[in-house]
Amino acid sequence: MALYSTVIRDRFRQPRYRGTLERPDVSGEDVNPLCGDRVRVQARLADGRVVEGRWTGDCCAISAASADVLLEMVTGQPAARVRELTPQSILDRLDSDIRPSRMKCVALPLTVLQGALAKEATP
């Protein structure tokens, strides 16, 4: 039995979207109360679409992989679609069974991004 799926291990070892943006249109950051992990997500928007996204954080492999696949999933997508995403859509992409105790790790980057977009939407 492997600890995590191939997707999680791969994204943890070689994240594609880890880093920061110079001029993000939205950014957000939050803490996982379970472990105190902090995840920060930034995105650039154009015509209501996410055109570029990056994440940083001292976090576990699950959160790291979740943030990385999330930004891949949303790049090029309308912000409205991002708001409809659920942790389950991330889970499907991670191709992994995650225990209930670690679901916060999966959900955190998505919650942060959705929170940042909501702030942008309310003038």
Add this chain to the structure above:
Amino acid sequence: MSLGERCRPDFPILSRIVNGHPLVYLDSAASSQKPASVIEAVQRYYETSHANVHRSIHTLGEEATELYEGARDAVRAFIGARSREEIVFTRGTTESINLVAQAVGRTLGPGDEILVTELEHHSNLVPWQMVCRDRGTVLRAIPVLPDGYLDLDTYARLLTPRTRVVAVAHVSNVLGTINPVARMVEQAHRVGALVLLDGAQAVPHVPVDVAALGADFYAFSGHKMLGPTGIGVLHGRREVLERLEPAWGGGEMIKEVWIDRAQWNDLPWRFEPGTPPIAGAVGLHAAVEYLSKLGMAQVSAHEQALTALTMEALGRIPGVSLYGPANPEMKGAVVAFNVEGIHPHDGAAALDLHGIAVRAGHHCAQPLMKRLGIVGTLRASFSVYSTALDVQRLADGVAGILGEL
């Protein structure tokens, strides 16, 4: 045969298979497992003697009262308290501390100061923050030095006539540091401050004599010392408890009640409103008997040897860093560590695959984590049933973590 090997058969849960491997339970600082004698005592109580305590004029009520009050006497003797009036049953360490914070907090005001330390568990920090918010009292913290010890020079400087309360962990739940509490109590008393010691990580592991320590309050939990969850103890010095107003009201804590006022009950019941955790007390009594039979000096020596063995075994693994005092003799039964490049939760999940249960995260001590500049740690912790084989399997598991990710 080591103490751990002798104790193991008494703990039914230790024969469990977890993820295909025999369980290696190294999370006793979070909650210990229970010997059959404790489980049976609770079951026997519910099967034969359960009723509400103190005012039931029937056989079962009398039996339940006798068992509940008998537990109080056993706890008194176990921690060397001067009288049974000094033993207040609560639901756990957290409730014991909140009780003191509420009751003592009412006597504090702006300008008064409460001293805590940077290594406190949130349960000995947040209740005091709430007092400060409500009363305008000032919270100050004794720093932790890089070697895991408290900065006692700064402590001496922070103590002033404004200091009204000093709240300190007897043993750190992360670093394992055994703090020099007897000396700290003496210093605090010299400026007239009350002292609360959080003994949650001490009573299960080292001999504790509350009369000798001299603290005004001493708090601990049943479930970390082989007893059930939902039972805790607050030891209070009689002369201090006597002049303190109860924290909470309800049944049992009164002598007489009128529509507009009430007269408080005697000690210790004044601080025990509502139906108490009777079964918890019965189980705690059995736990105290189990530990007494082993002898706390033997328990302490056994666990200290395991702490030393763990520090040595983990210290040899490349990429592993250990936290807290380097001298195992200055530590309780916990070893906090990290594996380079591995988040503690991933490390714990990897060990769990091999049936090894350790704690991972901030251990409810976020200010300490911030001080150490880390998000969290892995933590192995021991109890009477822990063995050298547990430590060996932990070390093997930790050495293999990098391969899992």
